[in-house]
Each structure stands twice: as structure tokens, then as C-alpha cells.
Amino acid sequence: MKKLNILIVEDEILIGEMIREYLSEAGHQVTDIAISYDEALREFNLHKPDIILLDIRLYGEKSGIDFARFLESQKEQIPIIYLSSQYDQKTMSQALETNPYGYLTKPVNKESLWTTIHAAYRLYESKISSEKEIELFDGKAHHRVKTKDIMYIEADHVYLHVVLIHKKTIIIRQSLKTMLSELTDDNLIQCHRSYIVNKNHIKSWNTSQITLTDNTEIPVSRNYNLIINK
DSSP: OOOOEEEEEOSOHHHHHHHHHHHHHTTOEEEEEEOBHHHHHHHHHHHOOSEEEEESSOBSSSOHHHHHHHHHTSSSOOOEEEEESOOOHHHHHHHHTTOOSEEEESSOOHHHHHHHHHHHHHHHHHHHHHHOEEEEEOSSOEEEEEGGGEEEEEEETTEEEEEEGGGOEEEEEOOHHHHHHHOOOTTEEEEETTEEEEGGGEEEEOSSEEEETTOOEEEOOTTSOOOOOO
């Protein structure tokens, strides 16, 4: 997985520093260690981390759950993983209401930390990808399409054939270059001067060809650095 920028919100400094060492060992970057709601808010606004490790009990009046509720109110959602030694049902119920991507009990095990972060961020990426949409105009009507439903895009002179799952095709007048500039889904990659494919619909590949899950074969050009890691 990619190396992440991670904010640690933990009021026990020694525990925070230990977690920082574990994360550095895995190649991640810790933006800072915050011990209170106010510090966490400042660091969040300053660095916009990829993921947040959040202790439920913090220094001061406001808790980690309060900070998680603030994060839920933001337009761009940031995945959180709770850190806590608290097990009571009321606290757990309040924490789960904020939709965390994981929960780690203290003392934190290094391997469990790595695994939980990896699984949480993969889940977050999958959720974000499933929500992304693009608007396509075929000359008569506008279509809102989820990018996860795009199998591949084929350039044909001044037109693009956007092939969706279940073989539905939308034809639009646009260049492949313009389409690439509008796509925000990292799963859609260019593999040839005339093709964009969705990594999530790839069944097999080699240096010259991609086979999609519906057995469509797409050429691969040496001019493109094909990275299929899913």
C-alpha cells in the first residue's frame, strides 16, 4: 500500500512515541502527536492527514469521540482508528456511532497496528471509489455514471466509447486526454494511446495485453508504465 501521512491523537506521550516508531518502521509518516481536542483540530487543519489514530480519552474536557464527531461534519471524510483501553458498553456504543474504520486496544501490538491501518485504508479507498461519479453527454442526454461501473474507455477518432458493466456503451465526443484530466478515480488507468481500463475489472495481464473479467482483450503499449497493484 502507499505510504500514509498519519496523525496520532494520544494524551500519553510515551504511547504516542512508541506508535510513531512502529509507523516509521512500516514506512509511514507521522504528521504529529496531539494530546488534546484543540491540538488535534490544529494539526488536522494544518496537515490534512490520510488517516487518524484517535485515543478516546484525551487531555481536557473534550474526548476523542468529540473530535470524531467534528470530523464527520467535514465535507472530506478522513478515516479514523480508535485507540483505547476502555471497554465499557456505553463508550463503545458512542464510538461506533462515529463510523470508525478500526479499533485498537492498548497496549498496541505492532503487527496488529500495521494490519489494522492497511485494512482500514483499503476499505476507505474502496468506499471513496464506489462513490465517485462522472457526467457524460452523448449529444442528446446527460448521464451520471459511477466510475466503478466503467469497464474500459476506447478512443475512436474524435469519439470515446465508454463501456460500462453489462456491456452498456455511452459514446461521447471528447479526447482521451481530456477524459483523463476529468477522472479522479485512481483505478482508471491508461494502458494504450487509445484505451483506459478499470483495474478493478482486470482478470489477467502481461506486457502486451489485458484481459478483463468479461474476457474483453485490451492492448498494452510499452509507452505506458502499467501498474496494476490492486
